[in-house]
Amino acid sequence: VPEGAIPLAPVENPEQINDLESPFADIPEQQFPFYDGCELIQPDESIFFGDWMVYSMTAEGYTASSVVEALTWFDLAPEVEAAYDAPFPSREYMAGTRVFPSLVLEIDGVNDEAWAGLQSFDRPFLTLWASNDAGTLGACETQQNLIDNIPGAEGQPHDRLPEASHFLQSDQGEEIATRMVDWLAGLDAEDEDGVESASPLLNHDAYWVTEVELPNLTDPMTVINDMYVDLDTMRVTVYAQARVPGEVISPPQVGPGECTETSSGERVCHHPNAVYLNGSGDELDASDGTGEWWVKHSWVLGGEGYDNCELLPAAESYDDCFWVEGDVLDDGITMQIGGIEPETEDFFNTRTPLLDSSPIEYELTRFEPAADGSGPTEAFVLNMRCEEATSAFDGSARTC
16 A cells, blocks of 8 residues: 555564464455456455464464465466475475565555655556455555556556456466567557657666786776666677776777877777767767777677677787677576687686675676687686766766
């Protein structure tokens, strides 16, 4: 309820184990209707929630599957019930699920802050409601309260799904997925028809920065990355630059096919992957003096790759380019770039965000062919720290 917490008393003697009948015992496996349209058929007994709190906390026979089964419209198959119970083989594993209903007593104030945020949320907001959710949560008034008070809900195709109860994702999962896909596709079509949408270049991560000691350089080389992952298309775009100290040495600040000389007297030439991005984020063919060149690598995770040319601080030619592809490893957060095709299976990089660091860092690991031909071996590791800075692309400040 947006107004605050449900006014219920805490569970007495929560450590005590009791032989209690489930408050869901009278609800059949094939659920009976609670609503006829917007009219409540079954009486709203608010004490029911309190009974659930006591049962979950103290009942000897409590199981997670009994709650889900009672609050789904359709009868769950035995293997589905077993899957819901699998994480909780005994009472000692159930602390989270047993205390969960009682957490409603702790949301007063926090819930008010969330409601205030929703009342100013003006991005598209869709509600798909279960038409047979018990109590006031399933009421038309509850759904309409969101529609009336969240600016982004105006004009959206809200609906109440038949044959759906509290756990509507179990009852109507495929239907919900279909409607969400169609809705998002419609929003994309609106953008193409002239509704302004944010450039993907406005959504880069903060800069990822590391320093590398090289034997031929008196000062450390600073490598700067700016990376963006487009979750809609799964396209990853990486921009990289090398500076010594503060001066961009790779890619050199010259046009395609041109060469220049660094302050240390080294002759360097234009990187074939380098593109110019001006202040608006538009890609141009050549520098107009208002920005910088960056190396651009862009690929689709698990699909389209790119022609890679190594970023070198002093290179007159880039003849050893090779095709690479990228994908996400089993941990769900590490990206592997290269090593997927047979010709690059021993040569690749991995990028892993170090979530325990503050601010978060990226660990970039290079793998190269082993000298004995045994396969890829770790060549070096770079820890790239996050630095808040103004982007060369659009002038926005990146946050860590």
